[in-house]
Each structure stands twice: as C-alpha cells, then as structure tokens.
Amino acid sequence: MSTTSLPTSCRLDKNVVREALRGLVRATLGMPLPPRQGTSLGVVHALIAHGGLLYITPELWHLLERPANLPIASPFLSYLRVLRPGRYLKRWGRRLTEEGFSHEDAMILSYASFGFDALEKTFGVESVLTNDLRMQDRYVHGFPRIEARFARMIRQLKAPYQQATLPDVVNAEELWAQIAL
C-alpha cells in the first residue's frame, strides 16, 4: 500500500490568501499568473479537492468580509473556515515572540495549536501553509527548543489543552510539488 499524506486541516497565512485571491482574479480575466500566485491558488484548489479544511483567523475573515472587499473575496470565503481563539492562544503566542517570531507570525502559529473549530469539535490544525520562507526556516531550525517549551507549557494544563499539538509549517511550493496530480 502506498500513501501520500496531505494535510486535512490547514491554516492559511494572509500572504497565501492574498496571492491566491490575486491569482483567482487574473485567472478569471484570462491573464497569465505569476508563479507564486499560480502555486498559492493551485494548492488551495487541490487541498479543497482532497477534502481538506482550510482555516483563517477571525481577523483575516473580518478583513475579507468587509463590504469594500467582498466583490473579490466572496467567491473565496465560502471555501474557508474560521479558527476561533481558544484559551492559551495569547500565552503561547507570547512564548513564540520570545523565540524570535514577529507578533503576527507568533499568532499564526499559536492559532494552529489553540484555535478551535466548533463544527468539527477539533482544535489546532495539522499544517500552517505559508509563503514566508524565513518564518518557516525559523520554525524548522528552532523546532527542538519550541517543542520542548510547548511540552513544558501544556504539561501543566488541564484537558483538552494538554493534548494540544504543534503544526507542521509548509510552504505552498513544496506542497504543490507533493500534490503534483
């Protein structure tokens, strides 16, 4: 038996959404897509086709659903879900900023552990999808420290928080290569 593993739950960072949206506009108008826009849009389509759940934060949802942005964002929004902020989101975000992540990157990663989906009755996600190679690099190289710190934090928490997990951080290009239908 051969298995190819694609994330079934993915948290999209705002740059992936930005690139995918712009790619969607260009594709709709029959314009050629620059590589990153094509990859971001292709990965989003492929994850949905594979039954993946694509999450964004309430802040990004709020941005997209503003009336001024809806003409372009509305066809996209129906495929996305919101991760709600669970307890300890901010605490873990602060710890991550101490590891050198910007506030925004720290919150991206923290939502991927402590954001929840009431419909699926789950919290956290399997993967964070980003185009930010620097953030991914910092996460991958710092992972042993981050993992140890995370383990120390959740050990002291009650259920279900002590089961919380860290996400994988993948960039759209490597996921696109993996999907290669």
Add this chain to the structure above:
Amino acid sequence: MVRTVVIRETGELVLPRETLEESHMVAGTELVVMARAGQTLLLDRVQVRRRLEDIGQQMREGLRISLARVGRDAVFAGLSLGAYLALSEEEEIALWDRLFKEAEQELNIREHDIPPDFVPARQKRR
C-alpha cells in the same frame, strides 16, 4: 447501488466485484481517502482531478458574477479592478498589512474555553 463492506482486522478494505465494476476501479488503482465528520469518500485520481477543476471553475464563475454586479465600482479596498491589478507586489503587501492591522484593532479578540471533548485536529486524523 448501496453495498456494505467490512474492514478486516489488518485494516484492509475489500470492495465487492460489482462495486469495482461500477466505479471502473481495478487492482492497483490509487485511491484518495477523504475522512471528514459525517462522511468518508474514496476517490481515484481522475475524480480528484475533476473535483479540482470543478472547484476552480466554480470560484472563477463566482468571481465573474461578482465583478459583473459591481461593474466599474470599487472591487477591493476602494480600488477599481484596474487599480487593484496595477498594484505592485510591494504596494499590495503594504495595503494588506494596513487592512489587517485595522481588522485587528476593530476586533476585540477574546479567548474561549475549548470544550473538554474536543480533540486536536492532528489526532482526529489518526
């Protein structure tokens, strides 16, 4: 036709010959398993590709309708379609950073307790 199959202790799933014939699957066909709350789907690569094309088509069609509705009006952040497409990457990043900051300030994010029966998405998959 609805048929029932049983998963063996080894985890193998044996599909009846009729099901294989109806679905045009043969030994060695690679299937994508989509397990979600409420349903589990087995799709071959052709079906996944078709789904992918359908999703792209639906999004483009949705956007086409949406753009036709607004006509020459603004389509994003007060910009016309032409002005939006003319943004350089740096300008677009700066615009999104500003919009995101505004959204953060407008929303007062409050943490909520996660019910004890919720499980990590990663664990649910196993």
